[in-house]
Amino acid sequence: MRMQSRGGGGGGRSGSSGPRGRGQDRKKGYKKKFLFRKKKFCKFCDEKVPYIDYKDVRLIQAFTPERAKIFPRRISGTCSKHQRKVMQAIKRARILALVPFLAD
Amino acid sequence: MLKYETIFITDSVMTEAEIDDLIKAYDQVVVSGQGKVLKVEKWGKRKLAYAIHRHEEGSYVLMVIECPADLVKELERRYRMNERILRHLTVRVEHESQLGPSPMMRPRPEREEPVPEMPVAP
Numbered sequence: 633m634r635m636q637s638r639g640g641g642g643g644g645r646s647g648s649s650g651p652r653g654r655g656q657d658r659k660k661g662y663k664k665k666f667l668f669r670k671k672k673f674c675k676f677c678d679e680k681v682p683y684i685d686y687k688d689v690r691l692i693q694a695f696t697p698e699r700a701k702i703f704p705r706r707i708s709g710t711c712s713k714h715q716r717k718v719m720q721a722i723k724r725a726r727i728l729a730l731v732p733f734l735a736d
Numbered sequence: 737m738l739k740y741e742t743i744f745i746t747d748s749v750m751t752e753a754e755i756d757d758l759i760k761a762y763d764q765v766v767v768s769g770q771g772k773v774l775k776v777e778k779w780g781k782r783k784l785a786y787a788i789h790r791h792e793e794g795s796y797v798l799m800v801i802e803c804p805a806d807l808v809k810e811l812e813r814r815y816r817m818n819e820r821i822l823r824h825l826t827v828r829v830e831h832e833s834q835l836g837p838s839p840m841m842r843p844r845p846e847r848e849e850p851v852p853e854m855p856v857a858p
Contacts, residue, residue: 683831687798688839727825728743729784729794 672709676717684717686724692731696722700735739774739802739829744815745822748781748793755795758818762799765811771803779840788822800835 676684686692695703695718702722705715725731746755759776766773779796788794801807808826815824829835 683833685833685839690839724825724827726785728745728796728823729786729788732785 674709674711674714676714677711681714684714684721686721686728687730688721689725689730692722692725696731698735700732737771737802737804739800739835740808740826741798741800741829741834742808742811742824742826743796743798744824745784745788745794745796747789747791747820747822748795750795750820755797759797759799762811762814765814766799766801766803766807769803769807769810771801771807773799773801774835775800777838777841784822791822794822796840798838798840800829 675681684691695708697703702719703710705712708715710718722731726733746758750758755778759778763773763776775798777798779798781793781795784792784794801811812824812826815821
């Protein structure tokens with residue numbers, strides 16, 4: 633289900649500016665299609681998470697779905713500041729074999 | 737002096753007593769290098785996410801230390817020399833929460849909480 637939405641969203645979204653919905657500078661067709669899309673937000677900013685711990689396997693797993701790839705910002709809505717920290721944490725967790733580099 | 741968080745993974749064949757000896761040895765290294773050990777955590781045996789040198793399991797040990805930078809080099813050299821250490825990682829302590837108990841040490845009931853789901857595009 634996730635894969636489907638990713639493929640479909642990617643196609644319709646080519647050229648869009650970022651994860652946050654700015655309706656006015658989107659193409660008309662796109663706007664119509666996703667008129668009632670829920671606005672994405674950064675989970676970490678919202679909860680004021682002070683430190684993203686690479687030892688927190690559950691948190692890391694939430695950001696490495698399916699094939700253990702890093703969940704992209706454009707889908708998760710995480711802000712760039714926190715995405716960088718998530719990325720760092722995931723990479724550290726991978727080194728320690730807490731989460732896999734790839735899963736199939 | 738800076739604070740560092742260092743983790744090493746030993747092979748799962750190692751007994752509890754052997755691991756304790758190892759911790760003691762590294763403790764000695766840190767203390768003799770004018771450092772301080774702030775925290776030691778034994779996570780016990782865990783399944784590795786992928787096999788390292790054909791080992792499917794490993795025992796994790798976490799230490800938080802405060803020491804001069806040279807000592808980190810020495811400690812890592814010793815990790816590398818020990819063939820029973822599968823993997824190690826040393827990072828600088830960035831946040832106070834790293835000095836307290838790590839998420840691994842959380843009691844069971846808290847772990848039963850539903851995994852935080854990420855918002856997925858509809």
